[in-house]
Amino acid sequence: MNYKFATKAIHAGQEADPTTGAVMTPIYQTSTYQQKAPGDHKGYEYSRGTNPTRKALEDCLAALEKGKFGLAFSSGMAATDCVLRLLKPGDEVVTGDDLYGGSYRIFTKVYEPLGIVFKFVNTSDVDAVTAAITGKTKLIWVETPTNPTLKLADIEAIGRIAKEKGILYAVDNTFASPYLQNPLDLGADIVMHSVTKYLGGHSDVVMGALIVNDEDLYKLLWFYYNACGGTPGPQDSFLVLRGIKTLHLRMKAHCENGRKVAEYLKNHPKIEKIYWPGFEDHPGHEVAKKQMKDFGGMVSIVIKGADLAETFRVASGFKVFTLAESLGGVESLINHPATMTHGSIPKETREKVGVVDNLLRLSVGIEDADDLIADLEQALSR
Ligand SMILES: *Cc1c(COP(=O)(O)O)cnc(C)c1O
Numbered sequence: 001m002n003y004k005f006a007t008k009a010i011h012a013g014q015e016a017d018p019t020t021g022a023v024m025t026p027i028y029q030t031s032t033y034q035q036k037a038p039g040d041h042k043g044y045e046y047s048r049g050t051n052p053t054r055k056a057l058e059d060c061l062a063a064l065e066k067g068k069f070g071l072a073f074s075s076g077m078a079a080t081d082c083v084l085r086l087l088k089p090g091d092e093v094v095t096g097d098d099l100y101g102g103s104y105r106i107f108t109k110v111y112e113p114l115g116i117v118f119k120f121v122n123t124s125d126v127d128a129v130t131a132a133i134t135g136k137t138k139l140i141w142v143e144t145p146t147n148p149t150l151k152l153a154d155i156e157a158i159g160r161i162a163k164e165k166g167i168l169y170a171v172d173n174t175f176a177s178p179y180l181q182n183p184l185d186l187g188a189d190i191v192m193h194s195v196t197k198y199l200g201g202h203s204d205v206v207m208g209a210l211i212v213n214d215e216d217l218y219k220l221l222w223f224y225y226n227a228c229g230g231t232p233g234p235q236d237s238f239l240v241l242r243g244i245k246t247l248h249l250r251m252k253a254h255c256e257n258g259r260k261v262a263e264y265l266k267n268h269p270k271i272e273k274i275y276w277p278g279f280e281d282h283p284g285h286e287v288a289k290k291q292m293k294d295f296g297g298m299v300s301i302v303i304k305g306a307d308l309a310e311t312f313r314v315a316s317g318f319k320v321f322t323l324a325e326s327l328g329g330v331e332s333l334i335n336h337p338a339t340m341t342h343g344s345i346p347k348e349t350r351e352k353v354g355v356v357d358n359l360l361r362l363s364v365g366i367e368d369a370d371d372l373i374a375d376l377e378q379a380l381s382r
Helices: 005-011 052-064 076-084 101-114 126-132 155-165 215-228 234-244 247-266 285-291 308-316 347-352 369-380
Strands: 069-073 092-096 117-121 137-143 168-172 190-194 208-212 271-275 298-303 333-335 359-363
Touching: 005 052, 005 247, 052 069, 052 208, 052 234, 069 076, 069 215, 076 101, 076 137, 076 190, 076 208, 076 215, 092 101, 101 117, 117 126, 126 155, 137 155, 155 168, 155 285, 208 215, 247 271, 247 298, 247 369, 298 308, 308 359
Parallel strands: 092 117, 092 137, 137 168, 168 190
Antiparallel strands: 069 208, 190 208, 271 298, 298 359, 333 359
16 A cells, blocks of 8 residues: 555555455454365464454554564564574674663573573664674664663664675664654664554553565564464454554654653753753754654653652652553553663663663653643652
């Protein structure tokens, strides 16, 4: 489909059901499919590998990321795991030093013991990425903007290096969503999503996805997807299809509220530091302007002079924001990375990249911005 984003969000992968005309994709709640004779079937054999509701979602995800093939997983981590299965002992991976905590955990606690070598570098610095590459580097894994300090990596510049050296290049596009940024267009081979976040958008589903253009790569990933079996069920696939129908509207509202909240917090006397790529003095501002449609709804703040206890007091004092892990839902969330999402990263490692004890991460939702700002005002003045 050559349609624009909003049209694809509502229609891609979804046609009226051929048997009944149902406009919404049915929830094909079945594990198996009748065969007329062995091997004589309609393309569906067993739902671990293929399910029509999931297939509609995968086609929709592929269209939104301007890719040819989509694969949905039972979580973002299952999607990441599927990519890592392409590696063999001795292979090296160059990745960011400011990653989602769960990505850091699967790299260091699951795959490092199997003999895969991970090099953590500042992916905002293209030279640092280049310097870490050796003849054994098989994968570059980039997250941008990063979680939680919203550092930007130049997707296209890293893509040129990956291509030149023949290294597989994956981008975790969770924070931007396909509405704001399309890594495949900028040279990535694989786009990964925690669908749990903006794509699902309503904090009611855990799911992941991979989107690729290359058919051989798709087939290889599909092999592990089916062989290892971390695939989602039809109910969740339906919920995400429904969530995606408003992705463009939600993202516009997230960006608008993110901007208002960031601007309010920037000069607040209790704020020592604020991370939001929309500010001209944010180190990744130019890269963000180049590769993203807008600056997103994630804002991180450092509370001035606060110790852990005082930071906890602020984090627990909100009435509209909910203290919880995760992000990207319609409701505003506040998170304490050091003890929540990034609790699995050693203190020294996380502090090096700014995940200090008095850092709070806001996932700005789409409530009325005035209410969000009033809530921040009361929580910060306690
Ligand atoms: C949440 C998240 C993941 C992991 O996804 P799950 O759906 O929780 O398994 C990976 N990367 C980023 C950036 C995330 O925010």
